[in-house]
Amino acid sequence: MKNEQAIVEALLYVSGEDGVTLEQLTEVLNMPEEHVLGVIENLKKALQNEARGLMITEVAGRYQLVTKKEMATYIERLIKAPRPATLSQAALETLAVIAYKQPVSRAEIEEVRGVKSEKALSTLMSKGLIKEVGRAEGTGRAILYGVTEAFLTHFGLKSLNELPEFSDRLDESSMEETDLFYEKFQQTVLEL
Amino acid sequence: MKNEQAIVEALLYVSGEDGVTLEQLTEVLNMPEEHVLGVIENLKKALQNEARGLMITEVAGRYQLVTKKEMATYIERLIKAPRPATLSQAALETLAVIAYKQPVSRAEIEEVRGVKSEKALSTLMSKGLIKEVGRAEGTGRAILYGVTEAFLTHFGLKSLNELPEFSDRLDESSMEETDLFYEKFQQTVLEL
Amino acid sequence: MEYKVKIDAFEGPLDLLLHLIKKMEIDIYDIQVAEITEQYLNFIHEMKELQLDIASEYLVMAATLIEMKSRMLLPKPEPLMPDGDEVEWEEDIDPREALIQRLIEYKQYKQVAEWLKEKEERQQLFYTKPPSDLSGYEKPREIQLTGVSLYDMLAAFRHLLQKKQWDKPLHTKIQRQEIPIGERMNDILKQLKGKREPIPFDDLFLYPNRTHIVVTFLALLELMKKRAVTCVQHRNFEQILVYSADERFGEV
Numbered sequence: 001m002k003n004e005q006a007i008v009e010a011l012l013y014v015s016g017e018d019g020v021t022l023e024q025l026t027e028v029l030n031m032p033e034e035h036v037l038g039v040i041e042n043l044k045k046a047l048q049n050e051a052r053g054l055m056i057t058e059v060a061g062r063y064q065l066v067t068k069k070e071m072a073t074y075i076e077r078l079i080k081a082p083r084p085a086t087l088s089q090a091a092l093e094t095l096a097v098i099a100y101k102q103p104v105s106r107a108e109i110e111e112v113r114g115v116k117s118e119k120a121l122s123t124l125m126s127k128g129l130i131k132e133v134g135r136a137e138g139t140g141r142a143i144l145y146g147v148t149e150a151f152l153t154h155f156g157l158k159s160l161n162e163l164p165e166f167s168d169r170l171d172e173s174s175m176e177e178t179d180l181f182y183e184k185f186q187q188t189v190l191e192l
Numbered sequence: 193m194k195n196e197q198a199i200v201e202a203l204l205y206v207s208g209e210d211g212v213t214l215e216q217l218t219e220v221l222n223m224p225e226e227h228v229l230g231v232i233e234n235l236k237k238a239l240q241n242e243a244r245g246l247m248i249t250e251v252a253g254r255y256q257l258v259t260k261k262e263m264a265t266y267i268e269r270l271i272k273a274p275r276p277a278t279l280s281q282a283a284l285e286t287l288a289v290i291a292y293k294q295p296v297s298r299a300e301i302e303e304v305r306g307v308k309s310e311k312a313l314s315t316l317m318s319k320g321l322i323k324e325v326g327r328a329e330g331t332g333r334a335i336l337y338g339v340t341e342a343f344l345t346h347f348g349l350k351s352l353n354e355l356p357e358f359s360d361r362l363d364e365s366s367m368e369e370t371d372l373f374y375e376k377f378q379q380t381v382l383e384l
Numbered sequence: 385m386e387y388k389v390k391i392d393a394f395e396g397p398l399d400l401l402l403h404l405i406k407k408m409e410i411d412i413y414d415i416q417v418a419e420i421t422e423q424y425l426n427f428i429h430e431m432k433e434l435q436l437d438i439a440s441e442y443l444v445m446a447a448t449l450i451e452m453k454s455r456m457l458l459p460k461p462e463p464l465m466p467d468g469d470e471v472e473w474e475e476d477i478d479p480r481e482a483l484i485q486r487l488i489e490y491k492q493y494k495q496v497a498e499w500l501k502e503k504e505e506r507q508q509l510f511y512t513k514p515p516s517d518l519s520g521y522e523k524p525r526e527i528q529l530t531g532v533s534l535y536d537m538l539a540a541f542r543h544l545l546q547k548k549q550w551d552k553p554l555h556t557k558i559q560r561q562e563i564p565i566g567e568r569m570n571d572i573l574k575q576l577k578g579k580r581e582p583i584p585f586d587d588l589f590l591y592p593n594r595t596h597i598v599v600t601f602l603a604l605l606e607l608m609k610k611r612a613v614t615c616v617q618h619r620n621f622e623q624i625l626v627y628s629a630d631e632r633f634g635e636v
């Protein structure tokens with residue numbers, strides 16, 4: 001039992017802000033759901049100790065470790081320590097999606113990332129790492145983004161071809177979709 | 193005192209893989225360094241409990257929360273990924289040469305290893321383990337390489353001082369290690 | 385000596401030499417040039433017979449060894465120190481010296497590489513998390529690009545892909561997130577309802593999302609099959625117009 005609490009703590013830690021679902025925990029621990037819920041309860045209780053700085057929240061069906069409210073002042077102090085702000089994880093992810101998929105619209109970026117990306121886009125624009133490279137066809141004519149010369153210079157790339165290959169994992173999901181399309185397409189057309 | 197432990201836990205949590213330095217903690221807690229070290233020691237002790245899944249490591253001059261070794265299998269189950277591939281022998285040798293001889297040019301590395309090292313260098317660059325640290329004087333102005341902080345993090349080293357002393361390496365004990373290595377090596381050598 | 389090894393089991397000629405020295409149980413500081421050269425050439429020869437590609441480095445080393453052997457066999461020019469087997473040259477340099485130094489140096493790096501390998505394996509058991517987004521705690525600051533490397537971006541991307549991977553169901557139930565075609569058919573009919581004017585084909589594809597596009601297209605085909613809509617294109621490449629069947633018939 002003690003050990004299970006340690007495992008849940010470790011899983012919550014590595015998933016950080018993304019959190020984990022009850023199903024994921026149940027699956028990893030290979031225990032009935034009620035049992036997992038019990039472990040979570042115990043962990044919550046253990047975290048109530050004043051020597052602990054963290055607590056568990058449940059947001060959108062995901063358990064997540066967060067710092068206790070009282071810690072806010074110290075976190076503010078930590079980030080006040082002179083340390084230049086660099087690109088956030090969100091901005092870096094967005095930049096990566098643009099670099100690999102350009103020209104790409106905001107909607108497509110958000111589709112890949114699963115979250116709003118407006119702020120990240122405006123940061124990247126203001127830093128000159130991305131630019132508008134055109135407009136999508138059709139209604140709406142969404143802005144399409146691409147990376148800039150400054151992007152290549154900053155990361156020491158001669159051209160975009162020098163980006164490491166990542167395609168295998170991205171293509172996998174789109175291949176599935178394409179297969180699905182042809183399957184359905186054939187059915188429908190044959191019936192016409 | 194208890195509360196300080198909570199603060200350190202919270203700060204370590206939010207910093208994740210970036211970790212925090214002793215100076216940062218001292219500043220945030222506004223306490224003498226010895227006192228902060230005491231808090232860290234206490235937190236380390238508290239983490240030894242088997243109900244805890246985390247531990248503190250000291251890497252590249254920063255304290256960092258990581259999951260305990262025993263948790264690795266569960267985390268791999270969660271992220272559905274086996275441990276990442278380890279570096280090739282060629283990459284490791286190249287890294288070793290760079291760590292000891294930096295700043296060092298490709299020609300110098302190849303001289304030591306007796307083989308072309310271009311591929312190993314580009315692997316190490318793409319993994320962020322080495323970087324260009326300057327250019328050699330004279331004609332050609334060869335790129336000079338050095339290791340990065342990510343190098344320390346990747347191998348869990350506090351600093352470059354932790355690298356084994358070079359002069360000692362050929363003493364008896366290390367010769368024995370080498371014997372052991374060759375034994376293992378021979379076992380794995382393939383019959384043609 | 386009977387042993388067969390693959391040449392790509394070695395990191396290069398120095399690695400191979402260290403292996404041979406070990407096999408021959410000789411002191412690295414007192415290499416018998418004639419013998420090691422023979423062993424080395426045998427090895428290369430064997431590789432050739434097996435028609436394996438031998439990197440040029442191995443051949444360069446073979447040449448070096450042969451040259452060294454011949455130099456050792458040459459009659460000594462005035463030995464400075466007639467002392468045992470030691471061959472002292474005018475320049476006071478043992479021809480083996482440079483090679484021995486290289487071998488010792490390489491061996492040391494090889495040991496460090498082994499040490500690093502152990503460290504790497506150990507370190508891989510410790511998992512951590514990306515730093516939390518602390519933007520909520522601070523006033524907006526001027527963002528600096530110094531220190532942001534390509535590696536950081538790739539790491540972020542890897543993390544993104546990983547997140548997507550985590551969120552896949554643990555059991556591989558093949559369950560695709562789909563928009564039901566029936567639902568999309570109703571949507572299209574609703575969009576057409578009460579409209580005198582036809583809808584341009586493009587207007588039905590609201591989101592640049594692959595699934596949405598595919599499902600919309602299939603829904604449209606279904607509707608045509610059921611004769612609930614009619615599609616008209618006046619000229620090649622011109623916009624396709626989608627009519628609600630009622631309206632179209634009403635018109636006619």
